[in-house]
Amino acid sequence: MSTANLTRLRSVYRNILRELPPRPLLASPPAPLHKRIRDNFREMPSDSSTAVAHAEEFLNYLRAQRTYVQLIERYNPSIDMDEEERVRLTARRVGMDLPPEFMSDKSGK
Template identity: 50%
Template sequence: MSSTRALYRNLLRELPPLTPKPTSLHARLRQRFNRSADMPKEHAEQFLKYLQCQRVYVTLLERYNPGLAGDLDVEEHTRLTARRVGLNMPKTFKVGDEKK
């Protein structure tokens, strides 16, 4: 598939960004690639493919199920649920929104 250095760089791109203090995952990955006998190239390629698929999965999950992210308020969640089954929510009026 690719050289060891390119594979290592691709793995780092898929992981969360490095903080000022590297995480244990980054340190372990670096250690395994320094000693190339510890991580066979096929395992590293499989791990890279797994990380890429997980990223795509999370993207699709957020796109098609926005309520799962937990960042919607109750009204928005209700509106999206109604739209999913082909209904539109009626407009709600609040006190003070009346037109004269």
């Protein structure tokens, strides 16, 4: 494997690891996904230009997934709310308040 190709491969490997969720402690054993990625990079053939291209495609996929999740969280802030809170905020968005009989005891009103 040429040194330029090896350098490129290491760069892609590091970037892939940066895109994955971080491990809680470096002393903890690596996750199965980390092991699998490391094993795949170790077993690459000597003429790995196609393998590097596939690894770069995987890196682009991981980046796109991270961006997608960020956009979902930004433009759908009510995705992790319960139904009652979502209804209340939807009513507020159009300038209305829910009647008192629909308010729960949790809201304190």
